[in-house]
Amino acid sequence: MSDVADRVKKIVVEHLGVEADKVVENANFIDDLGADSLDTVELVMAFEEEFNVEIPDDAAETIVTVGDAVRFLEKNAA
Amino acid sequence: MFDLTGRKALVTGATGGIGGSIARALHARGATVTLSGTRRAALDELASSLGERVHVVEANLADKDSVEALVPAAEAAMEGLDILVNNAGVTKDNLFMRMKDEEWDTVIAVNLTASFRLSRAAVKNMMRRRYGRIVNIGSVVGSTGNPGQGNYAASKAGLIGMTKALAAEVASRNITVNCVAPGFIESPMTDVLNEKQREGILGTIPMGRLGQGEEIASSVVYLASTEAAYVTGQTLHVNGGMAMF
Numbered sequence: 001m002s003d004v005a006d007r008v009k010k011i012v013v014e015h016l017g018v019e020a021d022k023v024v025e026n027a028n029f030i031d032d033l034g035a036d037s038l039d040t041v042e043l044v045m046a047f048e049e050e051f052n053v054e055i056p057d058d059a060a061e062t063i064v065t066v067g068d069a070v071r072f073l074e075k076n077a078a
Numbered sequence: 079m080f081d082l083t084g085r086k087a088l089v090t091g092a093t094g095g096i097g098g099s100i101a102r103a104l105h106a107r108g109a110t111v112t113l114s115g116t117r118r119a120a121l122d123e124l125a126s127s128l129g130e131r132v133h134v135v136e137a138n139l140a141d142k143d144s145v146e147a148l149v150p151a152a153e154a155a156m157e158g159l160d161i162l163v164n165n166a167g168v169t170k171d172n173l174f175m176r177m178k179d180e181e182w183d184t185v186i187a188v189n190l191t192a193s194f195r196l197s198r199a200a201v202k203n204m205m206r207r208r209y210g211r212i213v214n215i216g217s218v219v220g221s222t223g224n225p226g227q228g229n230y231a232a233s234k235a236g237l238i239g240m241t242k243a244l245a246a247e248v249a250s251r252n253i254t255v256n257c258v259a260p261g262f263i264e265s266p267m268t269d270v271l272n273e274k275q276r277e278g279i280l281g282t283i284p285m286g287r288l289g290q291g292e293e294i295a296s297s298v299v300y301l302a303s304t305e306a307a308y309v310t311g312q313t314l315h316v317n318g319g320m321a322m323f
Contacts, residue, residue: 038247042205 025067051077083108086156091166093120095265099291112152139192149199164193165215189233210253245311254310261317285318
C-alpha cells in the first residue's frame with residue numbers, strides 16, 4: 001500500500017471505528033463500512049486536513065470507496 | 079447553571095434592541111462574543127461597554143460576500159465558534175398586492191438566506207469539535223402570519239423549517255439548532271408603532287405589555303447552554319401569551 005493509502009486507511013479506521021482489515025480498496029464507505037451521509041462529509045473534511053488539499057463538492061460526491069479517496073488524493077494532494 | 083465560560087459566540091444584528099440584549103446576556107454568562115452588524119459606531123459602543131472578551135466584525139447580511147466572510151472572521155478572532163445566534167432581521171412591510179420584488183428579496187436575503195449561509199459555514203467546525211449551538215431568532219408572525227408582512231412572515235416561517243431540518247441532520251454530533259420566536263418586544267422595530275397600533279397590539283397580549291429584549295436573551299442563553307443539550311429543532315415562543323402552540 002502506498003503512503004497515501006496508509007494515511008487514508010488510518011483516518012477511516014479512526015473516524016468510523018471499523019476494523020483495519022475491512023478498509024480495503026473497494027470498500028464502500030456507506031454500504032460496507034457503516035458510514036452515514038454525515039460521516040462521508042466528515043471523512044472528506046478529515047482528508048482535506050490530513051492532505052492539506054481542498055476537495056470541491058462535485059469531487060467529494062465521486063468519493064464513495066476507499067480506493068476513490070486514495071486515487072483522488074494521490075492525484076491532487078501536494 | 080447556564081455557565082458559558084469559555085464558549086465563543088457570534089451574534090448577528092448585535093446593534094439591534096434584541097441583538098444587543100442577547101450579546102450582553104451571553105457575555106454576562108462568561109462567553110466570548112463577536113458582535114456583528116452594519117453600524118460600526120454602535121458596534122464599537124456596545125463592545126466598549128462590555129469590556130473584555132469582545133470582538134467586532136462588520137457585516138452586511140444583504141451582501142453574499144459579506145455573509146461568507148463573517149463566520150471565518152469570527153472564528154479567527156475568537157479561535158473557534160460554539161454558539162451562533164442568527165438574530166439579524168429586517169422588515170419591509172407592504173400589503174401583499176403592493177409588495178415589490180425587492181421588498182420581498184431583501185427580507186428573504188437578510189432574514190433567511192444569510193442565516194442559511196452562516197449556519198452552513200459554522201456547522202462545519204462544530205461537527206469537527208462535536209459541539210455546537212445554533213439559535214435562530216424567528217418571530218411569532220412566522221407561525222401566525224400578519225397582514226402587511228408577507229415577506230417577513232415567510233422568512234421567519236422559513237427559519238423554523240430550516241431549524242428543524244438542520245437540527246435533524248447534526249443532532250448526532252452534539253449540535254443543537256433551535257429557534258426563539260419573540261412576540262412584540264420593546265425595540266427600534268416596535269418603536270415605530272403609533273399609539274393606536276400599540277393599543278391594538280396590547281389588547282392581543284394576555285400579559286398586557288410588550289416584552290423586553292432581556293426576556294428574549296434569557297431564552298437564548300438557555301438554548302445556548304450545555305443544560306439544553308437534549309433540546310433541538312424546537313421553537314420557543316416568548317410572547318406574553320399572545321399566541322400559544
